[in-house]
Amino acid sequence: MKMLKAHKKVILALAATVFAFLLGFALSEDGARPARSAILLPAEEDGKGEKGMIYVCPMVCIPPMEAPGKCPICGMDLVPVYRGTGDESGPPRIKLSPEAAKLAEIETVAVERKAVSARIRLFGQIDYDPAHIATVATFMPGVIDRIYVKRPGVFVRWGQPLFDISSTDLLETQKELIEAMKFVPSFYSFQSGIPHAARDMPIQDLAEIEKRLDGSPEKETALRKISAIRHKFSLLGLQKRDIDELMTKGEATGVATLYSYIYGQVIELNASEGTYVNRGATIFTIGDPRHIWARLDAYEVDYPWLRRNQEVTFETDAYPGESFTSKVVYIDPVFNSKTRTFRVGAICPDMGGKLKAGMLVRAYAHSQLSDEGKVHNGDELNGKLPLVIPSSAPLITGKRAVVYVRVPEEENLFEGREVTLGPKSESHYVVLSGLEEGDRVVKNGNFKIDSAVQILAKKSMLDIEGGHSAIAHHHHGGSELMHEDYQERRMKNLMTSEPAQKPAEQHMVVDKSQQEVENFRSMMSTGQRKTITRRKPGMYGDSAQ
Known part of the structure; x- marks a missing residue:
């Protein structure tokens, strides 16, 4: 009887184990699948043929996800974008959802032709002509x-x-x-x-x-x-x-x-x-005091805005509230290599003898540009108004400038274009090529759009010719993506490098390293530590205290 009871207990234990295993397997059929919000799956097209939406981290901490939420690394809200928008061989395009566009505070403005002026600040002093x-x-x-x-x-x-x-x-x-x-x-x-x-x-x-x-x-x-x-x-x-x-x-x-x-x-x-x-x-x-000029210093960036016979007004502390008018008669053709400035001379007839040599002045020059980016007077700009965009619209990286243009007749669809910029005024850039009058460019939120383009591995502001990234992007917790040309160069270097060591030599090196580690451990355990020699105070001329 005791043996029978023991066998019954064993059978009941086995039955309970099998039941628990079957129950766990049944419950794990749905949980074994990876969460759609954690792994980026291929976008599924709906019945209307639209591409799927993905959610990306603005800091590229994690791979794109298919569910909204917060980034577990940086805590920022994931930005929804449409994947697969536009032709891969053409200009980069990206489509944002209405919520994403509102969250990114996207603002567009029309490219137009208008007269832009710049107020150039100059500093100098009065001197004899x-x-x-x-x-x-x-x-x-x-x-x-x-x-x-x-x-x-x-x-x-x-x-x-x-x-x-x-x-x-x-x-x-x-x-x-x-x-x-x-x-x-x-x-x-x-x-x-x-x-x-x-x-x-x-x-x-x-x-x-x-x-x-x-x-x-x-x-x-x-x-x-x-x-x-x-x-x-x-x-x-x-x-x-x-x-x-x-x-x-x-x-x-x-x-x-x-x-x-x-x-x-x-x-x-x-x-x-x-x-x-x-x-x-x-x-x-x-020197003739009736003929004086303002000897001014201008920075290198102000050179396109200055020319001869240009009107310049200046003020001095000796006569507060009073301004004097002068005309540019000299522009130094050589830049100062130390201060990176150049000399500008503006003549000012002073028949009253108010201005004295050595007076410090603050001067202002107002300039307008034509469609070619050259300085002109106001009466010369008829029909030659430049094409301008806000100064916040272009993303400038070295030699390149990229703007994002809203695609006509499409909602929240933006296209990246490379443009050639001219001189910059106080609030606008002159566009020499790349845009047409009437295009709507993004003036606010363009950097967020470019970040989303980078996440989708498309050409962005950081790309150079050929579509290669000019700056390496470091991903938190992930490996860097290598381009195909880099992989080819890497393979060539490996193939042309010295032959690898023989297996026997490799084992010898490993055994030698392990032996050194064991010797160090045994020395530390037995207390046989080497004595560290310290120099005596005052050995090298310092104080012995």
């Missing part, structure tokens, strides 16, 4: 004997004496002139007997008259020498009245007076009395 700056230099080496204008800032008129220079070279030349005059004693007696208007006759005419009176060879030679010396003095800057005075007195002093030949203000005085100067040394620099 270089075209109205004169320098008074020495014509021969000597010593500054006397200075009549003592300090910079003094206004001088035309013909006002500036300084006297004493020179031994000048003394020798004056002596030559006086010696030549000894052969023509009647030269100045004749000139003093004629009317004043005839005294200003060229020396060649006077020599012709003297030649008619007496044609001796000595007088002809002396007259030619006098004419040459007078011409030399004129080229050196001596006034005619000083030359005539020298010839009248007949006394060589070796001193000459230099005069100002423009009206203006002394900018620089580079010598003092008693200073020895060489030939060509600049003593005075004089």
Whole structure:
């Protein structure tokens, strides 16, 4: 009886086990299938032939899913997109559901032709116009004997004496002139007997008259020498009245007076009395205060917006609330390699004398572009309005710019296009090619659309020619996708690399590594640790404390 009861218990236990196994198998028929929200399955077409919708993570943390929800990695809401939209060989297209478009805050705007202007900010200071700056230099080496204008800032008129220079070279030349005059004693007696208007006759005419009176060879030679010396003095800057005075007195002093030949203000005085100067040394620099300009610095990005004869307005702290108008007359053709700026000169006639050299100014230049991206005046833009898009519409990556255009007669269907951009204004880009007037481009939410395009493995803003990604995308918890050309190069490298080690050698290397690990473990377990040698304080000159 005991044996029978024991067998009954065993049979009941086996029956319960079989029943539990069958019940678990029946319940696991539905659960054994992977969840549709966890694995991306092929899209099933409905009766109308529309492609299926998938839900993707904006951060590409997980593969696309077929059910809405949140990303288990980053916690962001999955974005619904249509898969399989558009031709794979043509421009990338993607269709969003109305909910996805609303969630992504998609906004489109029409491409149009209109006048765009940019307000270019420039900074600089007031300076004298270089075209109205004169320098008074020495014509021969000597010593500054006397200075009549003592300090910079003094206004001088035309013909006002500036300084006297004493020179031994000048003394020798004056002596030559006086010696030549000894052969023509009647030269100045004749000139003093004629009317004043005839005294200003060229020396060649006077020599012709003297030649008619007496044609001796000595007088002809002396007259030619006098004419040459007078011409030399004129080229050196001596006034005619000083030359005539020298010839009248007949006394060589070796001193000459230099005069100002423009009206203006002394900018620089580079010598003092008693200073020895060489030939060509600049003593005075004089600028006309009626002709000034704003010397401005512009950045490299502002170069397309500036041109000559462009109007520029500027302000200065000396006259708050008052603006001055100037005109661009100079654009430096060379950029400053250190500051990456270039010089712009805007002339500003200041008849009232308000502006002084060295004043800091803030200038603004207003520019308009034509359809070719060139600067024009407002009256020149008739029929040449540029094609523009908002500055937030293009996705710019290096040399490329991509915009997403809404496909006509399709709801929430967007197509990516590569465009060529011109200069950028304050709020718009000039489009040179890639778009037509009337196209509707995405100005808000374009980056979200591009992210969805990348998830679908289509050409996006990060693709270069041939459809290869310009930037590697790192997926959280997943492996990177390799392109076919990369796989081919990888296979070639493996085939052309050195032959692999023999199996016996590989086993030897593995055994050796395992042996080193075992030795290290045994050493650590027995307490046989190597002593770490530490340097003594102060060994290398540091403090021993």
